[in-house]
Amino acid sequence: MAASTKFAPWEDPGARPMxxxxxxxxRFGSFVAIDNLSLDIYEREFFALLGPSGCGKTTMMRMLAGFENPSEGNIELDGADIVDVPPNKRAVNMMFQSYALFPHLSVHDNIAFGLKREGMAKDKIxxxxxxxxxxxxxxxxxxRxxxxxxxGQRQRVALAxxxxxxxKLLLLDEPLGALDKKLREETQFELMDIQEKTGTTFVIVTHDxxxxxxxxxxVAVMDAGVLKQVATPSQIYENPNSRYVADFIGDVTILEGRARKEGNRYELAWADGQPPIVAQSALEIGPGDTxxxxxxxxxxxxxxDKPEDDNVLQGKVIDIGYLGNISTYHVxxxxxxxxxxQNFNTERSTQxxxxxxxxxxxxxxxxxxxxLAN
Structure with missing residues (x-):
């Protein structure tokens, strides 16, 4: 079996964004919801707009759908400007958090509704x-x-x-928000599988x-109408470009200090009476810079017991979070x-x-x- 090729059109300088x-x-009056934003999304991507409430992600989706127009700038779909194209003339569909199913119609007829309105032949429907x-x-x-x-089944009807x-493009506005945690996790993988099978470009808005x-x-991490970082999930997590992204994605401890270069490493002076933190970094930090x-x-x-290694600090356990597979210790x-x-609980024990x-x-x-510099 041939090895699958890596899907990363954003790394190809010749690739044309969808x-x-x-x-x-x-702008909404004097309020700037999206601030001079530029972004490319490629065909067959499953692209996530991520950020807290009010960051502008839903406004971006509504502009793609045609429910809002930009105050300035251009939005293109397949190379064509769509700003003046009405929602019903765009090759775009939107799936809402509420699913908006017709309660009096069966699952079959809910799925068929849009096709009937377009006048498609019965056999094709x-x-x-x-x-x-x-x-x-x-x-x-x-x-039914x-x-x-x-x-979860209603969510799949809305998706169908x-x-x-x-x-060409499916917009998903918090599509799993109404599901419980376990069902939401299962449905995430179903969404991925369906997106891959259809080849449709998905753009999802979520705060999760x-x-x-x-x-x-x-993932595009947003804050106050600005893109803070756009990268793959692993790059966002392992190589955040700012404190905001590092703190927004996952759990993290952030220390402030002043670094000086020692060979190929930096030593960070961060607290009186504490040894410096040693870090490898390609970041250029000037002497004395925060x-x-x-x-x-x-x-x-x-x-x-005290290990013999870099970055060794002593403290006291003040809190413990037990999650079954892992335990988190606040020191x-x-x-x-x-x-x-964190410790992985690899053995069965209540201790x-x-x-x-x-x-x-x-x-x-x-x-x-x-x-991080900022």
Whole structure:
């Protein structure tokens, strides 16, 4: 079997984006929702717009759908400017958080609704609906009404209806927000599978970091109408470009200090009476410049005895979070700073390896954290 090729059109200088935001600004009165934003999204991407409430991600989606127009700038779909194209004339469909299913129609007729409105022939409608039912594994529920199926199944009906018209682009506005955690996690993988099978470009709006990191080929982290970083989930997590991104994605400890270069490493002076943090970094930091050091808890080891290594700090366990597969220890250092460390619970035991008020040592290697300029 031939090895699968890497999907990364954003790394190809010759690749033409399917969606292009070019210097787009959107104002509502004096409020700037989107601020001079430029972004390229490629065909067959599962692209996530991620950020807190009010960051502008839904406004971007509404502009793609045609429900809002930019105050300035251009939006292109397949090389054509779509700013003046009405929503019903765009090769775009939108799936809302509420699903907006017709309660009096069966699953089959909900999926067929848009095709009937377009005047498609009956035999073609039947074939297309049957294809969508198979794709979303809803064949057995075709004759049921929305209130007779589960929340996850209603979500799949809405998805099937959105895909029935074979849009070039499908917009998903918090599509899993109404589902419980376990069903949401299962449905994330179903969405990925359906997106891959259809080849449709998906753009999802979410404030759920885990959801974005799970489903997306790339993630755009937004704040106050500005793109803070656009990259793959692993790049966003392991190489955030700022404190904002590091803090927004996952769990992290951030230390502030001043770094000086020692060979191929930096030493960060960050607290009186504490040894310097040692870090490898390609970042250019001037002598005496303030910088920041971000370290994820799964990179930090915790010990009863002092290890012989870089970045060894002593503290006291002040809090413990037990999640079954992992335990997170909040370790307070002598200067009051708290660092989080994680242990995988690889053996079946109800006893924690460390407990409250234990004096412990934490450490990590010089490659585990990242230096940030801002």
């Amino acid at each position: 969606i292009r935001f070019e210097n787009v600004t959107k 039947s074939a297309r609906v049957a294809e969508m039912l198979r794709l979303t594994r809803l064949e057995k529920f075709a004759s 009404k929305p209130h007779q199926i589960s929340g 209806r959105s895909l029935a018209k074979a849009p 970091q885990e959801e974005a990191m799970t489903v997306a080929s790339r 910088c920041y050091y971000a370290i994820r808890p799964e990179k930090v080891e915790i010990h009863h 307070q250092l002598a200067n009051g700073q708290t660092i989080r460390a 924690q390896a460390f407990t409250w008020d234990d004096t412990v040592w934490v450490n990590w290697t010089d490659r585990c954290g990242i230096l």
